[in-house]
Amino acid sequence: MKTIITAMLVLLAMGVTLATADINVSWSGMNGFLMNNDSDPILNPWPGQSALVQLIFTPNNWVEAAGPGGAVLGDEVVLDWKWVSDDQWGSVAPQIYTAAFQAGYIYARIFAGVDDSGGPSTGDITFNHWYYAGPLDATIDNTDPSNPDYYFMNRNSSGGGIGDPLDLRVIPEPTSMVLAALGGLVLLIRRRFAR
DSSP states (O other), X not given: OHHHHXXXXXHHHXXXXXXXXXXXXXXXXXXXXXXXXXXXXXXXXXXXXXXXXXXXXXXXXXXXXXXXXXXXOTTOEEEEEEEEESOTTOOEEEEEEEEEOOSSEEEEEEEEEXXXXXXXXXXXXXXXXXXXXXXXXXXOOOOOTTSOEEEESXXXXXXXXXXXXXXXXXXXXXXXXXHHHHHHHHHHHHHHHHO
């Protein structure tokens, strides 16, 4: 009986060991990030300017819109982030990210024009600041941190990567969404009782 229990425990331990998986990725952006004219850098070398750079996970094969203050929307999750300061091109030195593996996709996003005079703050990311979202890469099960996968965030343009202006007007705030839902509920109740 002891032999059977021991064998079962060994098999269970092997199963747990085999079931573990990791993401090991070195992510960077070295060639610069441009406005949508494909020539001007989205980060200007003004004093006190920074960029927020995020490594993002999504279970879907598409990139959601950028949210207020650098927030992610939908099912997306920020895995890692970094501030890049006083760099006109927004070059991002390689960052190593390691975590439990989850099937899906990763991409990186960089926000420009953030005033960090009082310290970096995502609240400074406002309407019409420039941002760039890198291409999607499928997550890879890699349990060897000494041999990471490589993700280069600016691959969409010969000039390094074209950004877009952040338009927060098209993204309703949670309060606005709740008020809109309540308004719709009131209209439905009124219509029902008006019959």
